[in-house]
Amino acid sequence: MITSDIIALLVLGILSIVAFLFWQHYLEKRLNNEHLPARRRLPPPIMRLSLWTRANGRFAVMQLIAFLNWCSFMSYNFWVQLFYQDYLRLSPVQTMLRLLPMFITGVVWYVVLSSSPTRPHQAAIHIDEQQRHRRTRGWEGGRRILDV
Numbered sequence: 001m002i003t004s005d006i007i008a009l010l011v012l013g014i015l016s017i018v019a020f021l022f023w024q025h026y027l028e029k030r031l032n033n034e035h036l037p038a039r040r041r042l043p044p045p046i047m048r049l050s051l052w053t054r055a056n057g058r059f060a061v062m063q064l065i066a067f068l069n070w071c072s073f074m075s076y077n078f079w080v081q082l083f084y085q086d087y088l089r090l091s092p093v094q095t096m097l098r099l100l101p102m103f104i105t106g107v108v109w110y111v112v113l114s115s116s117p118t119r120p121h122q123a124a125i126h127i128d129e130q131q132r133h134r135r136t137r138g139w140e141g142g143r144r145i146l147d148v
Helices: 004-032 049-087 092-114 120-135
Strands: 138-140 143-145
Touching: 004 049, 049 092
Parallel strands: none
Antiparallel strands: 138 143
């Protein structure tokens, strides 16, 4: 049953998110303004909102896809627990034992991927730097750079 308290808190939460976004936008604009005295500077924003428009919005789409993936995973975890406990009438311990392989697999993949010596994003950055270095002509950093 929806009461007035729930609706009031929902509206308050939405207004708080909007106010936070406006505050972060304000901090980013003030940070980029070089004409402000040092004593008047505010702390930097938690995350620059202009980050979401990088690469013509592809960063925002990537984050949206990751968020939806996380939501589907959490939804699966919720419904599978209800299925095991309400429909199959298993105890919480029996349910946990059936979900334990998912946890162990996640931990193993995290360790394997985080300790991988060649991470795809680092390799892509390295290749991009090599290509940019080869295309550069003229003086850079006080030394002559020649095409390779």
